[in-house]
Amino acid sequence: xxxxxxxxxxxxxxxxxxxxxxxxDTITMTGVxxxxxxxxxxxxYIFTDQSAGGTIKQIDMSCLNFNRxxxxxxxxxxxxxxxxxxxxxxxxxxxxxxDILADAYLYNQYAGAVGNTxxxxxxxxxxxxxxxxxxxxxxxxxxxxxxxxTNAQTxxxxxxxxVTGSNALPSSYFANxxxxxxxxxxxxxxxxxxxxxDPPPSTSTPEPTSLILLGTGLLGTVVVMRRKRVNF
Numbered sequence: 001x002x003x004x005x006x007x008x009x010x011x012x013x014x015x016x017x018x019x020x021x022x023x024x025d026t027i028t029m030t031g032v033x034x035x036x037x038x039x040x041x042x043x044x045y046i047f048t049d050q051s052a053g054g055t056i057k058q059i060d061m062s063c064l065n066f067n068r069x070x071x072x073x074x075x076x077x078x079x080x081x082x083x084x085x086x087x088x089x090x091x092x093x094x095x096x097x098x099d100i101l102a103d104a105y106l107y108n109q110y111a112g113a114v115g116n117t118x119x120x121x122x123x124x125x126x127x128x129x130x131x132x133x134x135x136x137x138x139x140x141x142x143x144x145x146x147x148x149x150t151n152a153q154t155x156x157x158x159x160x161x162x163v164t165g166s167n168a169l170p171s172s173y174f175a176n177x178x179x180x181x182x183x184x185x186x187x188x189x190x191x192x193x194x195x196x197x198d199p200p201p202s203t204s205t206p207e208p209t210s211l212i213l214l215g216t217g218l219l220g221t222v223v224v225m226r227r228k229r230v231n232f
Contacts, residue, residue, distance in 0.1 A: 024183050025051040027195070028075040033060060034124070035117055042124035043110060049180075049201055051080075056201045061180070062110070064095075064103045065193040066128035076182055076192050082200065083177035088163065093181045093194055095131055100194075101163035103127045104177045106155060107196050126155035131194075176200065 031046040044060035070076075081092070083104045090097035106127045113119040129148040148156075162169050178200040182192040 024077040024079050025049050025180065026075055027059075027078050027180055029070055029072050030058075031072055034120065037121040037124075042121050043107075045195065047195070059197055059201045061195040061197045062107050062124065062127065063193040063195055064100070064127055064131055064179070066132035068191045068193040070192045074192070078180040078182050078192070078195075080200070081179050081181060083174035083179060083196075084171040086174075088168070092179075095194065098160065098163055099130050100179065101169075101174065102130050102156070102159040104174050104179075104196060105159045105162050105169065106130075107177065107198060108173075109155075122149075122151040122155055125149070125152035126159065129153065129156045130159065 026049075028048045028050075029045060030048055032041040033044040033046055034042040036042075043062040045063060047059045047061055049056045049059055083100065086092065086097050086100055088097045088101060090100075092100060106123050109123050110120065113123060125148050129152050133148070176199040178197055180195045180197075182194070
């Protein structure tokens with residue numbers, strides 16, 4: 001009877017933990033870390049992330065949307081999605097899978113732009129131009145971006161070529177890229193952006209899946225201890 005009670009308690013705890021895995025994260029914008037270019041802050045933006053696994057602070061992210069706006073101190077719920085699971089034919093939060101993959105490719109170029117503020121700005125503007133080609137005009141049948149300079153346009157075109165066609169990058173290239181997609185429950189009636197980070201943030205407190213494994217291990221220990229008592 002004693003063992004049954006322990007098993008029942010552990011089983012109930014594990015069910016509760018599993019149900020928490022599906023909850024959306026709550027992310028809060030706490031500041032900006034990048035320089036201002038043309039009166040616009042560029043990568044990185046600083047966040048905290050509160051999820052079932054705990055609270056992670058100081059997450060550096062880049063915003064993917066130009067025509068959306070959030071402010072420091074705002075919080076909203078978001079779903080974390082690993083970019084390697086996104087197909088080019090997908091549509092997420094109104095954005096195409098191709099655009100998300102191209103932005104992820106550009107995001108990964110930040111690593112080679114450390115110390116080069118001009119290149120950092122060019123990458124950020126290229127990211128924005130893919131999802132929100134502001135002031136897109138067609139001149140003699142050719143699309144032109146009056147809102148973004150030629151450097152951003154060139155980088156954006158290169159990124160799109162990397163994720164389309166027969167030579168597109170494999171999904172494994174994006175294994176460490178994660179986006180936070182805002183939910184429809186944003187409390188202030190605004191439209192938060194999609195933000196990207198690499199690698200996915202980790203927490204110092206046990207993740208739900210880790211706790212499940214821990215609980216399973218404890219259950220096995222209880223059974224072994226019980227058997228030992230019987231044999232003794």
